[in-house]
Amino acid sequence: SQTIHQWPATLVQPVGSPLSLECTVEGTSNPNLYWYRQAAGRGLQLLFYSVGIGQISSEVPQNLSASRPQDRQFILSSKKLLLSDSGFYLCAWRGGREQFFGPGTRLTVL
């Protein structure tokens, strides 16, 4: 069966610091992978998606970036965090038409 992991689970970072969030998927090959952000009082916002190694599509222009160095690994990064980057970051993979979420990383930028 497929499993999706995210780490860290929680993170508190100062403004201006870098960020690296990791997502890995087990039990499937060449999955479509997605990064979403859920901010307080707002819906799920798609940030990036990837259909394969090195292939990244950005949905929202911002100070975040994504990379897919391996088939089942998806990384979300930032060089300098903003206060507005606080939120719940969710990685998802697609199986058929459905998307399944990982446990998420809760990021607080102070």
Add this chain to the structure above:
Amino acid sequence: QKEVEQNSGPLSVPEGAIASLNCTYSDRGSQSFFWYRQYSGKSPELIMSIYSNGDKEDGRFTAQLNKASQYVSLLIRDSQPSDSATYLCAVNIGGAGSYQLTFGKGTKLSVIP
């Protein structure tokens, strides 16, 4: 801008009652519709998917789709306190060949014992 609209709630129902959650969407080309349940502090969990007009039942859950009215709903029969959560409606955008999802902001459901 493709949109998915849900009443934010909270929707309160007594234990054992039927909870009815509604969602409307703007993209007439949408072909795939999903309901996710999200407990406080947790990630969303897929509970129902529906692709054709009509009803789809899974245990206590029934999803209903009306593409002509651009409306999808979720019924929860015999509601339990453990059903208390936020329910997210998600719809694919960009037509039948697209797997991008747009999410509503969610409806918070409280089941009162």
